[in-house]
Amino acid sequence: MTLSKTMQALSDPTRRKILEMLKKKDMAAGEIGRNFNMTLPSLSHHLNTLKQADLVISERSGQEIIYSLNLSVFEEVAKNLIKFFKK
Amino acid sequence: MTLSKTMQALSDPTRRKILEMLKKKDMAAGEIGRNFNMTLPSLSHHLNTLKQADLVISERSGQEIIYSLNLSVFEEVAKNLIKFFKK
DNA sequence: ATATAATTTAGATAGTTGGCTAAATATCTA
């Protein structure tokens, strides 16, 4: 987990919105996609970026692939950011 | 102040290092530049990005232009981030 | 085995970013 990758991932509004959704509940890629005006391949690319940044994890369940927050990393990032912003 | 702009600004290691330096003390552009292996125009571009994101402010003092943290925004960003990361 | 559904991968393209050099601007000093 590098802060650069995390920040880069967080710099896109679509990706932040995805994370906000996953805070509420785990979701399949298609279900996430329905909330955006964007093709599924584009959405999939964003999901991959979030995965590369370790912010989310994914698991296949039948035909679907369920995405969820990677809570431990999410918390670690929060701590780093708070430290960074502490004057 | 938009979170996107802020995150985007923070996604670059050079810019984060500049902010870390400015946490310690206000500095002129050239002085900041001496800490990086990069031309001054490139550095100036990063400073401008930070300024556009409202993370720093600049003020001329004679021949120099002194950069400093925009503390109020810095604090506001911290709050937003904490809120974002609160599950 | 075939068709359907969910998702990802591949390949193309337009736009953005981060670096450079050269030129311009602003200030100070002689």
Added chain:
DNA sequence: TAGATATTTAGCCAACTATCTAAATTATAT
């Protein structure tokens, strides 16, 4: 006013990003 110093602006280029369409992959159902 001329020269030196500090910084920014302009213009260029290579690398990266976000999007798309089309094709491939994986799993379920008939």
